[in-house]
Amino acid sequence: MSLHDLTRPWAAFSYGFLDAEAKREMRRKLIKAIAVPGCQMPYASREVPIARGWGTGGLQVTLTLVNPTSVIKVIDQGADDSVNAASIRRFLTRVSGARETWDTTEASLIQSRHRVPEERLRADQVLVLQVPNPEPLRPVQPNMSIARQMHADADYARLWLVLYEQIVRAGRIMQGAAYPSMVNGRHVMTPSPIPRWDVPKLNMAQHLTILSAGREKRLYAVPPFTSVVPLAFSDVPYKVEDHAALTCARSGLSGYFMNEIPQAAGGSAYETSDSNLGIKAIRRAGGETVEIAPTWYQGGEFRP
Amino acid sequence: MSAMQRLAPVLMPGAPLLTLSGVSRRYGAVRALQDVALTVWPGEVLGIVGESGSGKSTLLRMLNLEDTPDAGDYRLALPESPGNLFALGRFARRQLCARAIGIVYQNPHLGLLMAHSSSGNVAERLLIAGERSFARLRARAREALEASEFPLSRLDDPPRDLSGGMQQRVQLAKAIALEPALLLLDEPTTGLDVSVQALVLDTLKRLQRDRRITMVIVSHDLGVIRTMADRVVVMRHGRVVEEGLVDQVFQDPQHPYTQELVHAKL
Amino acid sequence: MPNCDPPHAEVLAVEGLAKSFRMHHLDQTLHAFEGISFRLLAGEFLLLRGPNGVGKSTLLRTLYRSYLPDVGQIWFNHASGRIDLARAADVDIALLRRREIGFVTQFLVARPRVAAQDIVAEPLRRAGMAGDAALAEAQRWLAAFGVKRDLWRAYPTSFSGGEQQKVNLARALIQPPRLLLLDEPTASLDVGARAALVARLAELKAAGVALIGVFHHPGDVAALIDRDLMLSEKKVFDVAV
Numbered sequence: 001m002s003l004h005d006l007t008r009p010w011a012a013f014s015y016g017f018l019d020a021e022a023k024r025e026m027r028r029k030l031i032k033a034i035a036v037p038g039c040q041m042p043y044a045s046r047e048v049p050i051a052r053g054w055g056t057g058g059l060q061v062t063l064t065l066v067n068p069t070s071v072i073k074v075i076d077q078g079a080d081d082s083v084n085a086a087s088i089r090r091f092l093t094r095v096s097g098a099r100e101t102w103d104t105t106e107a108s109l110i111q112s113r114h115r116v117p118e119e120r121l122r123a124d125q126v127l128v129l130q131v132p133n134p135e136p137l138r139p140v141q142p143n144m145s146i147a148r149q150m151h152a153d154a155d156y157a158r159l160w161l162v163l164y165e166q167i168v169r170a171g172r173i174m175q176g177a178a179y180p181s182m183v184n185g186r187h188v189m190t191p192s193p194i195p196r197w198d199v200p201k202l203n204m205a206q207h208l209t210i211l212s213a214g215r216e217k218r219l220y221a222v223p224p225f226t227s228v229v230p231l232a233f234s235d236v237p238y239k240v241e242d243h244a245a246l247t248c249a250r251s252g253l254s255g256y257f258m259n260e261i262p263q264a265a266g267g268s269a270y271e272t273s274d275s276n277l278g279i280k281a282i283r284r285a286g287g288e289t290v291e292i293a294p295t296w297y298q299g300g301e302f303r304p
Numbered sequence: 305m306s307a308m309q310r311l312a313p314v315l316m317p318g319a320p321l322l323t324l325s326g327v328s329r330r331y332g333a334v335r336a337l338q339d340v341a342l343t344v345w346p347g348e349v350l351g352i353v354g355e356s357g358s359g360k361s362t363l364l365r366m367l368n369l370e371d372t373p374d375a376g377d378y379r380l381a382l383p384e385s386p387g388n389l390f391a392l393g394r395f396a397r398r399q400l401c402a403r404a405i406g407i408v409y410q411n412p413h414l415g416l417l418m419a420h421s422s423s424g425n426v427a428e429r430l431l432i433a434g435e436r437s438f439a440r441l442r443a444r445a446r447e448a449l450e451a452s453e454f455p456l457s458r459l460d461d462p463p464r465d466l467s468g469g470m471q472q473r474v475q476l477a478k479a480i481a482l483e484p485a486l487l488l489l490d491e492p493t494t495g496l497d498v499s500v501q502a503l504v505l506d507t508l509k510r511l512q513r514d515r516r517i518t519m520v521i522v523s524h525d526l527g528v529i530r531t532m533a534d535r536v537v538v539m540r541h542g543r544v545v546e547e548g549l550v551d552q553v554f555q556d557p558q559h560p561y562t563q564e565l566v567h568a569k570l
Numbered sequence: 571m572p573n574c575d576p577p578h579a580e581v582l583a584v585e586g587l588a589k590s591f592r593m594h595h596l597d598q599t600l601h602a603f604e605g606i607s608f609r610l611l612a613g614e615f616l617l618l619r620g621p622n623g624v625g626k627s628t629l630l631r632t633l634y635r636s637y638l639p640d641v642g643q644i645w646f647n648h649a650s651g652r653i654d655l656a657r658a659a660d661v662d663i664a665l666l667r668r669r670e671i672g673f674v675t676q677f678l679v680a681r682p683r684v685a686a687q688d689i690v691a692e693p694l695r696r697a698g699m700a701g702d703a704a705l706a707e708a709q710r711w712l713a714a715f716g717v718k719r720d721l722w723r724a725y726p727t728s729f730s731g732g733e734q735q736k737v738n739l740a741r742a743l744i745q746p747p748r749l750l751l752l753d754e755p756t757a758s759l760d761v762g763a764r765a766a767l768v769a770r771l772a773e774l775k776a777a778g779v780a781l782i783g784v785f786h787h788p789g790d791v792a793a794l795i796d797r798d799l800m801l802s803e804k805k806v807f808d809v810a811v
Contacts, residue, residue, distance in 0.1 A: 152395075153398060161417075165421055170420060232434055233441075234436045234437045235440075308639070308656060315650075315662040316651065316662060549635065549636070552638060556636065563593070
């Protein structure tokens with residue numbers, strides 16, 4: 001009997017980079033997170049070949065969900081072509097054999113930093129949001145043990161207090177991104193630093209959203225057809241950014257969330273933040289046949 | 305010659321608001337409370353006096369459901385009749401405290417968010433109770449602060465920028481914002497300048513007169529108790545040693561300890 | 571008047587009342603009085619007499635339960651029955667003090683920042699009279715006791731002793747109690763206020779209020795007095811075992 005008889009020849013044993021045990025833990029935590037919408041589930045956040053804080057949480061979820069038939073889109077602040085988005089996308093396709101795309105309508109798995117695509121997501125798509133700080137109570141309760149107890153008690157008065165004081169001090173709500181939102185009427189989550197513009201897209205959506213913080217080792221989810229309601233006073237309505245009237249300097253699109261590009265001569269130009277939507281619009285204008293899915297906002301108005 | 309045993313109340317209509325019985329609490333070897341019983345009727349102000357370590361502040365913390373005794377029964381006559389409050393879980397306690405019990409601590413850091421606005425401190429109470437209209441929050445916070453005679457020009461200043469007397473007024477406004485059935489005052493004027501102390505007591509007295517709030521006030525200062533309370537309980541070593549009408553306990557104290565206390569302090 | 575009793579109805583029956591003060595730090599007992607028994611009918615005015623220090627004020631305060639008696643009974647016929655004030659619960663005493671038993675001393679417990687007219691009106695408001703009516707009545711009594719109009723809305727904490735006493739009397743006498751205890755109410759009063767007091771006492775007596783008083787100069791109220799109770803010097807110090 002030799003060593004050769006006792007062992008098998010070498011073969012790659014870990015599809016999608018993470019080992020089977022790691023994925024099993026992720027699957028369990030994902031199921032839990034889906035079962036209790038908006039509730040943060042701790043997980044063992046493995047090492048992946050990018051630095052903590054650069055999307056490791058989202059990456060671990062995507063690596064767990066990916067399979068060879070997946071079509072992967074990765075966006076960073078709405079753009080598919082930023083360095084981070086490109087590196088993560090290339091890594092994902094290399095370890096999974098899945099196909100990559102920039103087109104939102106084509107993707108089955110979308111990993112995103114700080115944006116939800118403008119085109120309406122479908123029931124067969126999964127959105128994975130990278131989360132820097134998963135705890136909405138952190139600004140009002142630095143002690144995480146007490147914060148967990150507050151979640152257990154649905155004790156969110158202090159979050160409302162923050163909003164109250166913003167109105168008192170500034171005359172309006174100053175919370176721009178990561179707007180605290182009540183999920184399924186029970187848990188308040190931070191929807192990751194997406195703009196206020198994007199929060200309504202999570203409410204009663206057809207798609208599944210998973211939010212994952214690698215450094216903080218917590219993940220949570222918004223299952224399909226689950227309510228996501230931004231905290232707002234009954235007499236001070238929730239307002240999204242005032243972008244409805246802005247026009248994209250490159251694509252001519254208007255009524256979508258824009259990036260502001262300060263100009264050397266002063267003033268600002270605007271560009272569609274969802275870069276692929278802009279590209280599609282430019283190509284369509286150039287005479288190509290381009291499919292653009294219905295968008296959540298039409299004419300700058302959210303259409304549920 | 306000791307005084308005669310007093311009879312049970314026969315003239316008071318209705319039932320006591322607060323009934324506490326058989327409350328004992330040990331912390332290690334220290335017997336902080338031993339078989340303490342209290343009854344407070346609606347609209348009454350009960351004073352609790354005693355020296356440091358007599359158990360009076362521990363007792364008040366029990367009344368605020370911040371701590372659970374080793375034994376004892378605590379009932380408040382509230383519409384939903386919640387039974388023995390010591391038997392309630394954390395969540396139910398929190399809800400009940402927010403709605404039915406207000407407290408003013410000696411140390412404002414215990415009762416206030418020092419970096420938030422004063423009106424926000426009051427609004428938080430209302431938010432806990434589910435108020436979700438900004439205009440109503442603002443109006444009710446302002447009203448409670450006004451009733452506590454807090455200067456409205458400083459409505460949104462954080463308590464850390466306020467004087468001790470003003471901080472107590474913010475605590476008071478927060479405590480009364482939800483019109484609690486019971487208001488607990490733990491040495492509310494201790495540590496304040498004498499003139500400020502008089503003004504805060506005056507505000508309390510005025511509130512009591514206008515709103516008939518049932519109060520339990522703990523103080524080691526007999527002057528405060530005499531100004532505020534209808535009846536007084538004297539505590540020593542975790543026990544109630546004497547109980548009676550304020551004028552009676554201070555003019556005709558029965559227990560040797562009360563006599564010492566009254567003669568020492570008056 | 572709400573507490574009007576039929577004439578000759580018994581208001582108070584004191585039986586075998588004794589009061590001593592146990593002074594623990596001296597290990598001594600000071601006997602104030604003992605064996606006090608008397609009855610008091612509605613509309614009667616009882617004068618407590620005796621040399622200084624004999625325990626007249628102590629007896630009044632014992633009846634009011636500022637002092638706890640040692641033995642004996644103080645049967646009081648209140649609006650809905652009979653109760654022994656010597657043993658009644660503290661809250662019952664507090665209730666009777668608000669509604670049926672008045673006590674007038676020469677000292678006003680003034681409260682800061684409460685106007686004189688509000689102090690006087692308070693018993694009426696507590697009894698359910700509307701704010702304006704109570705205020706008007708309070709002003710009438712302040713005027714009757716000679717408190718100047720411009721002081722009505724001021725805080726009595728800053729008043730002189732005499733003015734404070736007038737406010738005190740107006741408050742104590744505005745609402746007829748069933749039993750009124752008077753401890754030297756005429757001290758520090760000027761002639762006009764004294765006359766107003768005597769007139770009011772006569773009115774109360776006629777309305778059936780039972781009165782017990784200690785007066786330095788009983789001459790002021792001589793016409794109202796029905797009976798007197800002489801307290802004799804019988805003060806004994808015991809040294810307990």
